[in-house]
Structure formats: structure tokens, C-alpha cells
Amino acid sequence: MRVVYTDPAWALDARGRPDPSRADLERGILGPEVSVEFGPFESGTDPGPADGAQVGPSADGGFVTCGDQLFEAARGADALVIYRCQVTSELVEALRPSCRVVARSGVGFDNLRPDLLATAGIYGFNVPDYCGDEVSTHTVALLLGLERQICVQDRLVRDNRWGIHRGGIPRRTAERTVGIVGFGRIGRASARKLQPFYHRVLAHDPYVAADLMASHGVAPVPSLRELFARSDAVVIHAALTPETDGLVGAAALGAAGPGSLLVNTARGRLVDTKAVLDALDTGQLAGFASDVFAPEDPNASPTARKLLARNDVIVSSHRAFLSAESELSLRRRIAAGVRAVLVDDAPPPEGRLA
Missing domain, CATH: 3.40.50.720 (NAD(P)-binding Rossmann-like Domain)
Structure with missing residues (x-):
């Protein structure tokens, strides 16, 4: 055979x-x-x-x-x-x-x-x-990197621009709320790892019962827009299907509070990169981190290349699973x-x- x-x-x-x-x-x-x-x-x-x-x-x-x-x-x-x-x-x-x-x-x-x-x-x-452990750990690492402006500070110090207050002043995560889009295996693993850092964890997943979310110490949110409206940071763990293609676009991001953060370690096509770029420009988003793009290498997309030039963006090369x-x-x-x-x-x- x-x-x-x-x-x-x-x-x-x-x-x-x-x-x-x-x-x-x-x-x-x-x-x-x-x-x-x-x-x-x-x-x-x-x-x-x-x-x-x-x-x-x-x-x-x-x-x-x-x-x-x-x-x-x-x-x-x-x-x-x-x-x-x-x-x-x-x-x-x-x-x-x-x-x-x-x-x-x-x-x-x-x-x-x-x-x-x-x-x-x-x-x-x-x-x-x-790879639930790897992806959830990578997700938390990207989010905390945004929260603490680690990558910005790293670039500044290497560029001989050392300064405690350069790159912005971080916020206290223990007073913040994080939302999860998709509450499958990896979403649940991320919830467990995020709970020690954040005051409250929310989740939106129309296919997961509220009782199951409650058993993980997570509060269910009925709509994507409400999740963005109530969260200081959102991480994406949804599967890519015809229903979720382009899920996070201008409508969802428009509901986010000023200074929100977004992390995607699921699939590139879940997120509209043009809408992300616009939200970063207006301050609706204060930071974006992604392990995935469509096409895979963001250098191959004119819109994604603009994201790569920004200090408020962290990227990795589709290796969260690795x-x-x-x-x-x-x-x-x-x-x-x-x-x-x-x-x-x-x-x-x-x-x-x-």
C-alpha cells in the first residue's frame, strides 16, 4: 500500500x-x-x-x-x-x-x-x-508583548534610544477584561492561561453552551460586537469556515473601545487587515499581533506590509503550533x-x- x-x-x-x-x-x-x-x-x-x-x-x-x-x-x-x-x-x-x-x-x-x-x-x-499548549502560550505571549510594549522597547534600546517612558506607558492588566473569539480546545486553554493576568475573561462562541463557559470561569457574550465593546483586548481562536471568513472586520472593530488590543493566532482570513490598519490609524486599536495572514507571508500583501512598518504591531510566521x-x-x-x-x-x- x-x-x-x-x-x-x-x-x-x-x-x-x-x-x-x-x-x-x-x-x-x-x-x-x-x-x-x-x-x-x-x-x-x-x-x-x-x-x-x-x-x-x-x-x-x-x-x-x-x-x-x-x-x-x-x-x-x-x-x-x-x-x-x-x-x-x-x-x-x-x-x-x-x-x-x-x-x-x-x-x-x-x-x-x-x-x-x-x-x-x-x-x-x-x-x-x-498543539493546544503551544498555540495558547503563543497567544498569551503576543498579547503580553503588546500590553507591556516589549517589542517596541527592544527596538528602541537596540537603536540606542534607551528610555523608560519611550514607547508608551503600559496599563495594569489586572484591572482589564480580555475577550476570546471561539471557545474550542485552544480557546479554553488560552482562557486558563489568561485568567491569572486579567480581571475578567469573556468569550463569544455561538456553538458552545454558556454553562460550559461558566465551568471554565469565563462569562459568555452573545454577539461579536458586544465582545469587542466589553473587552480591553481580544484574542481569536475561531475555525476558518465560510461563516467566519472575514469575521473580524470594520463592524466588529468599530465596536471596540479606544486603545483596544487584538491578537490572531487562528487563521489569517478571519481578520480584515485593511480594517485593522484603519483601526490602528484612528486609535480604535492600540496594538495588533498576528501569527497568521492571508497570504501567509504578510510581505506579499501591500496592506499587510503597512502593518509591518508599525511599532504597535507584532508578527510571527505561522508557528504558534510549533x-x-x-x-x-x-x-x-x-x-x-x-x-x-x-x-x-x-x-x-x-x-x-x-
Whole structure:
């Protein structure tokens, strides 16, 4: 049986090329009856075509999976493991009829397209909880960096502009309220870590019961606008779906009190960067921190590049999930889920999406 990994970041060598020898963990879990192959990809290029599109080099820091080459590699595969590669109708067609499972190496499933997989009777699964500690810690780090103006002070001192009061005077977080958009696994982990720093934690999630929020010591808020209106800082942990695409835009930010802070460690497309830029210009927002953008590298977007020039913005390169432990855990659980389907003839243990 064949398992094709389309774009595994952990498999890249020092030159940014896939090294088959790095899949020893996967081969050990999948067993001798399963071969592990890598699809056509390399570092520094864009992973995600629309249906029928060819993918070429870009500066977004992702991975390339070129249309016809990918389809050829996928044909006859019993399983496909994707990272940033997009599942498209053409890819699903190439996978028929041999493929039994497609796994997404990550928390989100926006590029997994379970609706398309379901049409072909293919299992689909992600791993929604492998990096909750890492992402929640990264979220708190970004928010506290904004609160204490750490990055501004760092730049000033390095620029020989030492000064206690330069960069602004921080506020006392113990007297402030923080709001959370999305109260799933990671939102709950962030709530626990934020509670020692903030006076009050609120959350908005129409799919989570108020009683569950209360059990975590968090007060539910019925609307996104009310959450922004009542919070001094907001962190985003919502999933990217058609419903949440562009969720945080001018309307939500317009409800925020002057001097609010915003942190996004979920998905870039949840936030309208133009609206953020406008809110920073007017003082509605006093700071913005983000681990994610659309496109991935904010340097590839004229609007996002304007954010990068500002002292009230902190960014990182979509690595909130990353640690040595989380990466190994994800690899093990993906391989175990694929083995369950191919070898044990069972649904993937992480749950069936398609």
C-alpha cells in the first residue's frame, strides 16, 4: 500500500528539499506493508491552487504542489497526507478509486474539504488537539508583548534610544477584561492561561453552551460586537469556515473601545487587515499581533506590509503550533490514523470528517 505525503515541512533538508530518510517514524508506525512517498514540493513556494490552477513560485513561505505532478503522484495512492496542500475536485478525481483516507497534518480542516472527500467515500481527518499548549502560550505571549510594549522597547534600546517612558506607558492588566473569539480546545486553554493576568475573561462562541463557559470561569457574550465593546483586548481562536471568513472586520472593530488590543493566532482570513490598519490609524486599536495572514507571508500583501512598518504591531510566521513535542506528536497521530484505516480496516481514531 502507498501513502503519499504531499508537503511535509518536517521532511525538508538543509537545502529545502524533501529527504525520504526523515520519514523513519512514519515507516515504523505504518509497518512494512505500507510504503511512504513524498509528493512534488519544495520550500519557499505556494501550496494552494484553486481547482484546475497551476501553482508556481511565490514568496509566501509555504510549499509547492504543482497540479499535474501532484495528480500523477496521487494516482494509485491508498492514503494521502496533506499539510497546506489544498484538496480540490481534480485531486479527489485523481485519488479515485484507490484512496481510502486523506489526513490533514494540523488543527484546521479548511483545506481538507471533507465535502469533496465525502463524494468519493474517502475518510478525512485532522488532529485538532496536538498543539493546544503551544498555540495558547503563543497567544498569551503576543498579547503580553503588546500590553507591556516589549517589542517596541527592544527596538528602541537596540537603536540606542534607551528610555523608560519611550514607547508608551503600559496599563495594569489586572484591572482589564480580555475577550476570546471561539471557545474550542485552544480557546479554553488560552482562557486558563489568561485568567491569572486579567480581571475578567469573556468569550463569544455561538456553538458552545454558556454553562460550559461558566465551568471554565469565563462569562459568555452573545454577539461579536458586544465582545469587542466589553473587552480591553481580544484574542481569536475561531475555525476558518465560510461563516467566519472575514469575521473580524470594520463592524466588529468599530465596536471596540479606544486603545483596544487584538491578537490572531487562528487563521489569517478571519481578520480584515485593511480594517485593522484603519483601526490602528484612528486609535480604535492600540496594538495588533498576528501569527497568521492571508497570504501567509504578510510581505506579499501591500496592506499587510503597512502593518509591518508599525511599532504597535507584532508578527510571527505561522508557528504558534510549533514545538519539538507537538511536531512529533502530530506525526505519530497522523501515521496511526492512516494505519487504522489501511491496515486495521477501522475509522481513524481522531474522528471521521468525511
